[in-house]
Structures are given as C-alpha cells and as structure tokens.
Amino acid sequence: MPRLLSRRGFLITGAVLSGTVAVAATAGVGYLATVDIDGPDGFVDGEVGVLNAFVAIYTDGTVTVSVPKVEMGQGIHTGIAMLVAEELDIPFDDNISVEHPTEILPVYGGWASQLGIRPEEASGPLHWLGRRALGAVSLVSTGASSSTYELWTQLRQAGAASRHMLMGAAAERLGVPVSELTTPGDGTVFHAATGTRLSYGSLALAAATVPPPAAPALKPATDWRLIGRPQPRVDIPAKVRGRPVFGMDVVLPRMLHAAIRQAPVSGAAVARVANEAELRDLPGVVDVVVVDGHSVAVVADSWWTAEQALWQADIAWTPTEWDDLSGAELARRMEAALDSGEPNVVHDEGDPFPDAPGRLVEAAYSAPLVTHACMEPMNATVLVRGDGTAEAWVSTQSPTSARWGVFRGAEAAGTRPDDVIVNVTQNGGAFGRRLELDVVQQAAYLAARHPDRPVKLLWSREEDIGRGIYRSHARARLRAALGEDGLPLAYEALVAGQSVAQGMMGRLLPITGGGSPEGDFLTSEGLESPHYAIRSQYVGSYHVPSNIRVGLWRSNGFSHNVFFAESFFDECAHAAGSDPLDYRRRLLADSPRLRAVLDRAAAMAGWDRPLPPGRGRGIAIGGAYYSVVAQVVEVSVAADGEITVDRVFCAVDVGTVVNPNQVVAQMEGSILWGLTTALMSANTVENGAIVETNFHDFPVQRLRNAPRIAVEIVASDALPGGAGETGVIPVAAALGNAIFAATGRRLRSLPLAITESVGERRTRSVLRTEDA
Amino acid sequence: MVRFTVNTTPITLDVPQDKPLLWVLREDLGLLGPKYGCGVAQCGACRVLLNGESVPSCMTFAADVEGAEVVTIEGLAAPDGTLTAVQQAWIDEQVPQCGFCQPGFIIAATALLESNPAPTDAEIDDSITNICRCGTYPRIRRAIHRAAATLAGN
Ligand code: FES
C-alpha cells in the first residue's frame, strides 16, 4: 500500500486549527479579529511540540515543517526545509521533513504576491491590509514563481522563533540564563560552563509553551551554513525508488475508478449516449454518467474497464456556434482585431509614434495554442459522505481551488466549501495547469452519486491534450522608428490573443463571468521593454474570444511576447547594422543588472568567436518574477533545413539564491520547456475542436533533441526572485535569432520547425519554409 | 489465468488476457511505481523490465507475460534496500524534478547498461526515448555515464 499523507500532517494541522478556533472564541470582536495572522500559540500534542504554525518538533528530535506549498518538481520542499533548518540551527538531513497541511490557516495565505509585491516591500497600511484582508481570504496556491520570495523571511522567522523557544526551555530546565546558552548546529542546546548538552527532542514539549519572541533576530548572511550552498533535494531518494504518491497513485478502501469523455467542441453538451444500456451491462461497469451536461463518464471497478467502456460509447453532442471554427478563422479574427486600430492600451510612455519615422522597422509574429501536457495526466479522487462532508486527494497547485471544485461538483449533495478537506499529493508536473479545478469538480460530481465511496477520476492523455486547457495563441505587430544611432526612438507593439484572466476567473472564482478580458495583462506581458532605454513605448492588446479554454501556462504571456519582442529587437539590430549583443548592451545602458546578466551569457558562449557556415548563435534576455535571465543558443542548420540545437548558455540573476542546485535545475527545465514549444509543440483547431490527441501528434523534446546546457548564476544579495519560469522567457527568441544568424532567414511564427518522424519515438526538426 | 513473477514474487491472477500489464500492476497488484503517461507506447513512464528488456507496460498485455519475469521500479533495489548503481547515480546527479517520469527512465537506463555497459551520448540519446516534461535530460545523460562508471568499477 502506498503511504498517503502521513498521520503527522493530519495531527498537526488538525490541532493547529483548534488552536485558531480558541483564539477566535476569546477575541470575539468581529470577523477580522478571528483572523489569526500570526498563527496560533504553541501547544503540545502527544509526542510532538507544535511551536508555531510552521514548525513541530517530535521528542525523537525529528522536525516537521508545515507549509502549503506544493512540490511539483521545482524543489520547493527542499528550499523550505533549508530556510527553517538554517535558523533553527539543525543539520540538513532526513530528520527534517516538509508536509503540506490539510487545514489552511490565514497565516499561510500568500498575500504579498497577490498584491504584486514581495512581503519585505510592504509596510504600514499596505502590510496590515495585505495580511488582514488577503489572509482572511486564505487563497493558497503555488505558482507565479513566488514560493521562495513569499516565504523567504516568514520561514526564517519561524525557524529563529523556534530556536529561541528551545533555548528558553533549556534555560528553564538548567536554571541558567539564556545568554549562557548556544546552539552549535547539531540539534542541541549547549551550556559551555557545565558542558551540558540538551537535544531539541528532549526540549520539544517544554519549548511549545515558551512565549515566542516578538521579532526573532535572523542570522546575518555571513553566518549562513545552508542558504546559498547546494543541498540535495529532500524528495529525490523516494523518487528513485518509485515511492512518492502522486494524485494518480491514491488508493483508498472501496474506491471506484472513473474515466471520462469531454465534448470535442468545448461548450457542446451531451445530446445522448445511444448505447448507455449496453455500457451499463459491461462487466465491472458501475455507472454511466453525464457530468454537468458536458461530458460522459463511466464509473467502474477499474480504470481500464471504465476507459475501455468509453471507447465503445456512442455519444452524440449538441451543435454549437463554434462547430465550423478553424485555426485559420481564428487567425483571421486576430488579424481583423489588429486592423481595427482600437487596442486596449496597456502601456503608453513618451511621444506618440512618429508619422514619418526616419528608419522604420516593422514585423509581424505569431504563436499557437499549446497545452501543458504535464507528465501526470489530470486526475482527482473525491469522497462525498452521506452527510455531505467531503474529502479530496489531488495533485493540485491550489487546495483552495480544489476545495471550490469539490463544492461545485457535489453541491447538489449538500456539500459546502467548509465541509471539504483537501489532501495535496505530489504533483507530476503542473506548470499552471493544476490551478484549475475542472477535474476535481467532475470527480466530485461522480462521487456525490456514490456516497461513502471514493471515486478516482483519471483523464486519458487524449483528454489532456485534446480536450484540455491551453496557453493562448497570439498574433502581434511590432514597429520601431530608429534614430541616428540605430537605436529605437519609438517602439510600438500590438498583440491579439484570448484573455486568460476572463476564462480563469469564471472557472476558478466564486463569481461567474468575472475578470475583464480588456487589457488583460496576461495577453500583453513581456511586450513592454521597460529595461530598454527607449523614450516612446506603446503597447496595446486585443481580446479575441473563442470556445477554446485558455489558462495559465509556465510564464504565460511572456512565453510568446518575449519571443516577439526579443526577435524584433534583433531585427532592429540587423537593420541598424549592429551586432545583436552590442545593440542590446547599448539599449541596457540604464539597466546595469540586466546588462551584467547579458554580458555573462555572452562570455559563457564565447560570443566573439566565429562559427563555421551552417551554424549560428542568437542571444536574448528577459526579466520577470524579480529575476533576470539571458541566454545564448547555438544551432546547426543542414542544407535540407534540419535544425539541431547544439548548446544553450544561460546566465541568471535570481537575487539571493537559496539552493543553487535547484536554480540550475529550473533553468535546465525551463530551457527544454521553452525549446519544445519554440520548435515542436502546437495545438490546432478544426471544426471547433483541438486536433491533437497524444504525444505522436503533439511532439515534445526527448533526449535526442535535447541540447547541452550550461548555467551560471550571477551573484546577488538582493531579495530572492522566482526561478521556475523566467528561464522559459528568452529561449524562443534566442533560438530564432540563432537561426537567423545561421541561415539569414527570419522565422516569425512558432513553432519554428516541422517535426518529422525518423523512427518510433524518434523525430527531427526541419525549419518551416513559410510563416503560419 | 496468467502466471508470472513480479519482483521475484510468483503471481497467479485471473485477469482478462487483453488487460495491459500496466493496469495489472497498478490495479491488481498495487505496484504504483510504473506510471500511466500516454497509454500508447509513446512516453515510457510505464516501462518495466520484461525478462530483462525494457518494455512499455501500457502496450504489453496480460497474455504476453505468461511465464515471464517482470521487474518494476520497486523491485530494483536489493531486499535490504541497497540501491542499484543507476538509482544511486540518479541521486548523485540530482536528476528528478517532479519525478513522475523517473521510474520509466531508471528502468530504461538499467536495461541499456545491461546491453551496453559504456554507452556514448549518441547511444544514450538514440536508445532512451522516454519523455520528461520537467526537462531532466541533461542530468539523465550524466547519471547514465556515472552509473556506467560505477558498474565498471571506477
Ligand atoms: S504510458 Fe506506456 S509509454 Fe506512456
């Protein structure tokens, strides 16, 4: 049997919750007073001293850190453990573990990133409001590359406060002043005068009732033993043994299995299942269900049985207004929007674009819809009890979103959001996809029909790639007026795409149709180039709706817009007769941080060393999530157009680094993610439906397509930034720029190549000969 | 009825002959290491050793394993928990990110080193066709070389 979330997780968080309730009862002055923003006081629960909302120490000396951040591959559980271990002064070994709590306390709410700042950057009323108001809402999620910068101070404080409480308990026990005690870093409190050593485990229960310090002092950077030094990941030993429990691996007593077919044309409803009676008679089939009117699910004693039954299902769908929609038509609509001349202005700085520009550079670009294809297909396991209470086991980026999903799916059974407990499992990749609640809602709908039996719904890969959620497509027109020195005097970028905010808000929040599509920053982010010294900048966007569901996707709008902008500035450089590196250096005259990163990437790549014919080098830079990444891509292009990405050089400044090993891993992963999308992957629309179904027609990179990657971290003592997404941003442009350098051809449509099969599961990429 | 051994345990099961081995392992035997990633022999997340060969268990059927020896990721380490050279190399190179694809990669690498104890990068790239969406490919290459060196005794 797999180990589900451990008993400890339930125990601590259950107890912590009652702590919060107690605070509320004594305060009793209105709702806000019940929001315990600093977490509960410590308490003892059996063999564990719970020191605060984050840190619990067992009498055997093991330490559990409770933080609602999801491990989805980014290594955050290791970073969390490092921050606490650093201030708690314990060795970094398997005595420390990280658990995702099942109860969401206000103190866990990621309020700062919701305000678009880092916690340390808020003070006074903003600080108070953020913690009170957004803490009360307690929206908990893992995304926007925010975990490290959200938790940077909070978790070190939790560790430092815990250490202070342990020392207080030791002082009491030894009858000596705290000032005579030290923590040598091995999980003990030491009294030098008597040579006495007390283990944290022996102090854990007593420490729980020591008053925490109001403002625990944090170690200066010079004293760090862990932060900034590569540490092995806490989750890897289990992962090489095949042990971690992903959502798909949840097994519960009396569990039923479900498979689903969603409408090919998103928005269509089920007209009928012609052979429903036959399906019900198949051995092992328990139920055939029309879910929310839009999908058909089979519930059975095995997923294989359920999925097989659906292969035989004869489903008729209702007609929709989208039935004739094609990708070509959507492209036409985006072009028509761009022609209309009335964008939502998202950025307007300096003089208007000159009517008679001296030297004009103009170009049009496009990017397709593309899905996440997380390695673990979408799934959720939900139990709805006869009394309406419910529990879910989900690989989700947001337990609060999952809770809402269970409520929506099981509302008819009397389930309220407060009746739902969400157990968060390991995520087999997420990339923004697992903020959605679609699969949770469907599973809850099915579970509500089978009270007291958990139902695990697993989407086939075909549902994931062909009936899922996509990064928006986009088409853009960019132009620049170059001055005497060849640099742009004015820059204008217009983009048309489908608003992600509108769709997502309606799907995820307790309001319908929320989120304005007009001027959605997710459509245009990355087109503004604030770091470049260009006096006049104008960015506008257009929202072009469709029935396709678009959502968050690793780096969102940056993923296509920085391709557009950084390809375009390369075009400007060539128009001005400048070297692309030198051109960007001049544009970055006022941005020393970015320039240093750019220079590092160029130096890594040996930018000045010429390459033989047929090979080329391209450079690009991007800044987002408080981090900066510059990359140089080196390619070879054969006479028949076959392109090989040989090497990628990546320089990154993420501010203060917690675990360098993980920053490097995130850069490697981001580069491969970005290259896959730049070269290979696209979703296309025919007859209102997505065409691609599985990895044979939605190609992704494999080992044979993966380049050599070198990553260097540019040292910084600034506040931490995000590392999970910024690395995606420049790579497509650096690739396109390298192709131009190798061939003289400027490719402006993603994906840049056509994928050809050269054997089973083996492909090569051949450059496109015309733009899409 | 199908009879085979899984991780050295003899198994006799009454399952449909056309049930994929992946679902036999996951649903009937509770071995959750092999993952479903595509169901059509594209991604490799479901790979297991079948008589020492790496095969996609999603396209291997109950009827195919009669009398065979199947090893899953759970069965690689020694009974006392000692990891194989490949698993240890995976830790030493800090390969996994989300980890979902990794059982399939470790199985594929194990089979590769069995047949080719010192593969070049090109041989690794050509023989290991699994998919990793997190982008662990550079570390997988390094880990395979490291495991090869360990197995060669240096
Ligand atoms: S699940 Fe078998 S190869 Fe993908």
Ligand code: FES
């Ligand atoms: S580690 Fe996540 S898919 Fe490979």
